[in-house]
Amino acid sequence: MIDDPALVDNPTVEVTDVSKWFGPKVAVSKITCSFGPGVTGLLGPNGAGKTTLLRMVTGLIRPSEGAISVLGEWPRSSPKVYAEIGLVPEESAVYTHMTGREYVEYAAVLSGVDGPASATDRAIEAVALEDAADRKLDGYSKGMRQRAKVVAALVADPKILVLDEPLNGTDPVQRNHLIAVFRQLGDEGRTVIVSSHVLEEIERMSDRVLAIVDGRLAAAGDVAAIRRAMSDIPYRVRVETTRPRQLAARLLEDAVVHGVAIEDEAILVETEDLSSLGHQVAVAAKRVEAVPTVFRPEDASLESVFRYLVRRR
Amino acid sequence: MTDSGVVYDLGYKPYEGDKRGRRGAVATTYRDGNYRVLGIKRRARKKILPWALAAFVMVPAVVFVGFAFLLSTFAPEADSPFGSHADYFELTGTIVLLFVALAAPELLIPDRREGVLSIYSSRPLLPDDYVLARFGSLLTVAAGFMLIPQVLMYFGFAALDADGFFSALWSNGGAIPRILAATAVYAIAYTPLALLIATVANRKSAATGVYLGTLLIGTILSAALVEATTMPGRRYTAMLAFGELPTHVNDWIWGTSSSEPTPMAMAGFDAWVSLLVIGAVAVIATLIVVWRYRRLL
C-alpha cells in the first residue's frame, strides 16, 4: 500500500518527475503522481499546467524531463495504447463538415471498434445526443460540441478517459448528466482524469484531487485529508449562539483556540484541532449558560483549500 | 433583512472619457487594418513579408536616384538609362499585386475564422463601415507602396537637376497628378477583387493562391483568345486580363508603351475602356463584399 497520496496502488498512468518547458517558460515542474481506477480531479488556476500535463499524458507533447507511462508504455512510442485512451481536449475544434453521428462513427472506425455503427448509437444514447446527432457539427452550440467530443471519446470504450475542462459551455442539465456519466465510468473501474478550475465540478465528480499551482503539484489526496495536512493554517469555525460575547470570552481561555472574532450574533473561532474544539465549545457553552445553535467549519471546502494553495505561492 | 442596498466604491471607476461613437469605431477599425497588414504591434514574423515587399518596392527607387547622383557627379552629360516614373509603376505593380494577395486575406479571414465579428457588431459600427474601413486600410497601404518610391524619385531627381531643386520641382510638376492618378488606378484595380476572394475563401493561403491564379491564368488565356481566335466579340475577352488593366491605363497616363503589349491594347481598346472595367469590377466586388458582410454582422 502506497503512503504518498499523489500515488495510487495499481496505477494505469504514471507520471515520474516530469517537467515541461517552452523556451524560458516552465509550464510543469517536477511532478510525480499516478492515476488509477476512479475519478481523479486535476485542479488548478488558469495557466497552472493542467492542460500541459494532460497533453503529456496523452502523448501529444513530449516531456522535457521525466517519464510518463500509460498502461506500461509511452503512448507516442506505442500507438496501440491509444485504443485504451479517450481524450476530450480543451479546444472546441471539431470537423464541422460532419454530422455528430459521422464524427462519432469516424472516431469509432479510427479506434478499430468492431461494429462502429452500433457502438456509435450506444455512445450517442449514453450522452443523450440523439436529437442532434444527424445535424452538422457546424450548427452545434458550444455545449453540444462538447458533448459530441465526449461521445467520440467514449465510443471506443476506453480504459482511460482524459477530460480537459469537459463541462465548458454545457448547460446545468447537460452538466449534471455528464457528471453522472463520468462518476459511473469511474465506479466501473476506469481511470478518469478530469481537469477543471470550477471547484464545484471537481467536488462533485472526483474522489481524489491533485492540485497544481504554477506547474507544481501543490497537494494530493481527498479534500478533507488535504485540509488536515494544512497544519500551518488554522481552521475557521462559525459558532452561532445566544450569548456570543460570554462564550467567546470563555473559549479564549482554552488552549485549542487560536483566536476568536465576533460577527453579529456569531463567533468565528480559529483552531488547529477541529475535533477537540467541538467538545470545548460544548463545555464552555454550558459554563456560561449559552446555547450554541450552529457549529460549522467555514473552510473545509475545496474552495477554501484551493484558495489557501493559490495564496501560498 | 432590509430591502435597501448599497454599492461600495472599492476602486472601480466607470469610464468617464469621450465616447467617440461610430466615427471613432470606423477610425479604429481602419487603423487596426493598417497595423494588421504591416504587422505593426504584432510578432516579428508577421512583419517579415510586408516589410520585405516594402523594401523591394523602395530599393530600386533608391538605386535609381543614387545612380542619377553618380551620373550627375561623374558624367553630367549622360542620361540615366533607367528611372522614369512610368517604368517604375510597371515594376512596383507586380510587387503591390503580391502584397495585396497576401494582405487582403489577412484583413478579413481571421475575424471570421476566430469568431470575433460579433465583437465588431456589438459596437457602433455598421457592416458597411467595417467593410469600407478594411477597404480603406488595404487601399491606403497599397497606394503607399506605390506612392512613396515615386515621391522619393520625384524629389531625388529634382535635387540632382542641373537647373536647381525648386525649378525642377516646378517644371516636373506635371508628373504629380499623373503619379497620383496611376497610384489610384493600380490600387483600385487590385484591391476590391482581392477582398472579394478573401470574403468567400475560408483560408488565407487558398485566397492568396486563387487570387494570383485568377489574375495570371486569366491574363494568359485572354491574350490567347484575343490573338488567336476569329470568334465574334473575341476582343472583349481582353477584359478578363484583370492584372494587365492598370498597366494599359498607366501607359495612357504617361504616354508610353509597356514592355509587353497588354491584351486590351492588342484588342484595340482605348485606355478609358480599361478604366471603366476597373471601376465596374471595383464597384461590383465592393457591393458583393458589403452584401456578404451585412449577412454576417
Place this chain on the structure above:
Amino acid sequence: MRPAWAITVATVRQVLTLRRAIVFGLAEASPALVYLLVANTLSDEAALDRLGFMILIVYFPLLVPIVSLIVASGVLGAERRDGTLSFLVLRPIPRWVIAAAKAAAAVIVAGGLNAFGALALTVSYAVETGNWNLVVPLVVGGVLASIIYAAIFVPLGFFTDRAVLVGLLFVFVFENGIVTALRGLSALSPWRTGFSAFIALAPPDLLTGEDLAETPVELISLSTAALWTALAALVSVALVALVLRNRDLTSE
C-alpha cells in the same frame, strides 16, 4: 485498411467542398474552353501548336502547381491549425498509415482535378482533330506532377501556415524562373517531371528536335519520372510519419 480509408475519405470531403470543386473545376476547364474557341478554324498542325501552348504555358507551369499546392498544403496543416489533430493522432494507428492516408487524399483531390483539366484539354483537341492519342499521356503527366507537388506540400503545410506562399515562390521564382534559365535543373521541377512523362507517352512524332530545344525542359525518361515520383511520395510519407511520432503536436 479501414482506418486509413476513413482518414482519406474524411480528408477528401474536408478539402474538396462544393465551392472549391466548382472554382477549381472552372479553372481546370478554362484552358480547354479557350482552346476550343481558338482552334476551331485552325489546321491540324496549327491546332497542335496551340495545344502545345496551352500545355506548356498554362497547364503544367501554372494550373497543376497552383491547384496542387493549395490542396496539398491544407491537408495536414489545416488539422494542426484548426485543433483537430489530436482527434486523429490519439488513435491506435501507425503514424505512417496516417501520413499515407493524408498524402493519398491530397493526391486524389489534386491529381483528380488536374486529371480533369488534362482530360478537358486533350478531349477538346481530339474533338477538333480526331486525334485521341494525347489523352492518356497528358492525364498521366498531370497526375505524376500532382503527386510530386503533394509530396512536397503536405509536409510543408504542416510546418508553416505560409506554405502556399512558399509554394508560389517555388513555382514562380525557382521552377518558372531559375530552372527555365538553367535547363539542367529540370529534374528538380515537378511539373517538368510530369511533362517528361507526357512526352514519353505521347506519339513520338509529336515534337521535333527543334521544338524540344525551344522548350524550357530537359526531358527525362518515363521510368526516371516514375521513380522520382515514387521516391518523392515515400520520402514525404516517411517525413510526415517521423514528425507525427516525434514532434510536439500542439503549441503551449
